[in-house]
Amino acid sequence: SPQAILRQQKLATMANMNGELVIAEKAYKTAIDLGKNSVHHSSEDFAGLAKIYSKTDAKSALKTLKDMRSLYFGNPEAELRAALLETEVFHQLADEESSMQAYQTAQKLSLELGSKAPTDLRLEMIKTSYLKGDDKAANKQLEQLIKNHADDDHFMGDVRKVLDETGNAQQGEKLIARIKKELVDINNKGVDLFKQGNITEATQVFQKAATTMPENKTIMINMVKILLHDLKSSEVSKEKIQRIQTFINKASQFGVKKEKIEHLQAQLNNLSHKINSTAS
Template identity: 45%
Template sequence: MKPILAGKSILIVEDYPTMRKAIRNMLYTLDADLITEADNGENALLAMSKTNFDVVLCDYNLGPGKNGQQVLEEARQQKLIGYHCVFIIIASEQSASMVLGAMDSKPDEYLAKPFNAQQLFVRLERNLSRKALLNTIEKEVERGNLAQAIQQCDKLLAGNHKKVRTHLLKMRAELATLVGDFDTGRRIYTEILRERDLPWARLGLGVIQFQAGDFAGAAAYFEELLHVHPMFLEGYDWLSKVYEAEDKLHEVQEVVNQAVDLSPQSILRQKKLAETADKIGNVEVAEKAYKAAVSLGKNSIYKSCSDFTNLAKLYARTHAEDDALKTLALMRKEFREDPEAELRATTLEAELHQNSGNSEQAGLCLQKALLLHQQLGGNTPKDLQLDIARGCFLQDKAGQAEAILGGLIKTHIDDDQFLDDVRRMQSSVGMANHSEDLIQNTKRALVATNNKGVSLYKQGKFKEAMALFEQAIASMPDNKTIIINMLKITLHDLKANGIDEEKLLRAQALFKKARQIQIDRHKLGNLQMEFSNLLRQYHEGAKI
């Protein structure tokens, strides 16, 4: 076996000392010389925060605390591992749910115990070679240089890289879809399927239909995918997205429930199942899923105080006040000194006291909640602001409720799902259609602002157009439509009137804002591609 690990930094994460020693000895036979060990998930993350590892060999079951899947999820979320890092999950248990859960987090490999040095060598050599070759593409994608990523991908596809050809084709098809080049994406996925029935290629065709707005066509692809490959979890996620876009919440619940049955350790799907079941009034399913999310969150990067309060709110609606209060007490214990958790608890306590007829205590809790909301400034999550507005309506503080609601509607006027949440909230306090005029007027005002801004730009009044949008953003800071239009105008100005440093910085700031407010990356893909090309032209011009 050739020396593939000399000079590579390696982390072994294993709670049993004898197994750590066995793996270490295997690595020594492969010429490894830089080995670090961790006996649990927390120590593994600490080690990763200090060293940029080339290889992580992580056991799935690590005893009390985080498991291997949670370590990988947190390492990615916190950017503790780079593109070059090969992350292998090792496990002895082979139950379908555990394997699916481990693979759901997309490690580079899944290695079953027992294994020998030869088997480990094969996995490491394959992944280190692939990572080294594809690393440049991954870096360009992360930087937003999609034109360079596509160019590099095409260059590698033209070369003789048979071992990674399928990986390259997958990346090229995904990049094509991301930038709106649906014809290229379809062509690549179709060619792949002619050679071999790979579930991700079927998925890719469905994603293209979804991004093109053909929900019926997308659903057909995803349904057929799951018929042929019922264990392919991403298919359930995308099919649920289709149904959600069509406002078919019962179908969403059914599909997510199927995925949860296959992989019950997925906290994000449990959250989705709970929220969907809650919206359609399926109390039994919602309670079970909220409890699962709370339990799974104990050692997860996706742990959230909202899971506790959502469960408590469900108890409150079903007149199980004692269970609601116990859940809030547990949340305060888990999230000590967390202002958002305290605000969530206090807001719900106001409603619980109101329901029990204790108006004085309800008033004090609401007053405290409003003060905490003020202290959080613009950091209060939108769902929590909606709860506070609901509390104000219940205590006949309509003025304060309207102020909160008005800001929410203006900021999230292009989020139809959230507007439906607003409508549901108002129906729950006996005020159905109360904000419909405000919603429709705000939508009309947004359309008028966009039309006026585009018109000003077409007249050559770039500064006036941008000033108009900047003014709109001041009152609607998280409005996705305005940010996208500002990006379009900025990029058009760069192409039509020349590139300079100030304009490039403005575009970069807008892309950063777009990511912060979580604009769908597919909506940004084509714009990012344009900007990537402009950046390349600018840097090439600077070299001349």
């Protein structure tokens, strides 16, 4: 499907992952060309092409990033992708001053975007920080990323790959083990309180966890389950329903499995229907 941009983007990603750089380059170029007239255009295509060029042709990589900046002017995500790649390209050109300037720009943009940045981009920021010797910044961002995604095995595989590539596999495994234990302890504490009938205390445990780990899917789901139980056993109100709906929407946004979302949504809809029937 040469005219299907989404398939070209997928082909480019898979080819790049498998070291088929010629195929990846062609697919990225096609995706960029098709993207001019598509809602599916993405700065990731430019970044992917520039990444390939960075291995063979630094000047072409920098030109691609310049084109990306022009097309996505004012887009902080695109700017961050460009700054991270420029850090790498200028380093390869032995221009350490420009490399450090690009890295400092990337740091600033990363702080501004925060959790709004895609996880792959945040992981790339961590990798770049390690490679620039900025372990303190890398470790801080890595800890937060692991807390939010420790239950995502596929993503944790990507994390381990970065740790291995940057020579931080051993200390990274210790950090992962510590955070996973913390998550298990939090989950067990909240569930135990819930089973004992201490709904308020259980809610507080998961609410605190959700504040410090706002993207953790396990925490989100447990929070919804407890709030639904509380709603069933207490007075139903629009405020409580809205609070639960907010967590369900967030869980869906961060990729909780569709069947889990639908089951929880159905329960909430039934309770919502009851309050509406009572009101009428």
